[in-house]
Amino acid sequence: MLIDFGDAGRSFSTVDPITLELSTIFHMQRERLPAGWPTEGILSQWSSIGSYTQGCGFGPFIAACRDWANAEAASPEEVFAVAYGYAMRQLKYEDTDKALARSLIRVCIARLV
Numbered sequence: 001m002l003i004d005f006g007d008a009g010r011s012f013s014t015v016d017p018i019t020l021e022l023s024t025i026f027h028m029q030r031e032r033l034p035a036g037w038p039t040e041g042i043l044s045q046w047s048s049i050g051s052y053t054q055g056c057g058f059g060p061f062i063a064a065c066r067d068w069a070n071a072e073a074a075s076p077e078e079v080f081a082v083a084y085g086y087a088m089r090q091l092k093y094e095d096t097d098k099a100l101a102r103s104l105i106r107v108c109i110a111r112l113v
Helices: 013-026 049-053 059-072 078-088 100-112
Strands: none
Touching: 013 059, 013 078, 013 100, 049 059, 059 078, 078 100
16 A cells, blocks of 8 residues: 555654654545444543553554654654644545544644644
């Protein structure tokens, strides 16, 4: 699965791990992954990787992406700022779950303000 090739370009180093992590939610081939995760409620806990990945069949993958993002970030807020931008871009695509995108946006705003 190739993710976001159309949006390739120079950016913050946290964009790659955040894109990889969030592709499990927003990629157009997401239906190939186990259904039912995440819900809006689960996504509202995105800031806590332990709570967020509880019950996720590929939690270690998500945690590894987040560890990579945190290792690359200049600050914890950078991870949330990049995730916010990623979620905002999802609103322009017809095939993404807008409720999940808005849930992630709310988490990021709460962390950044």
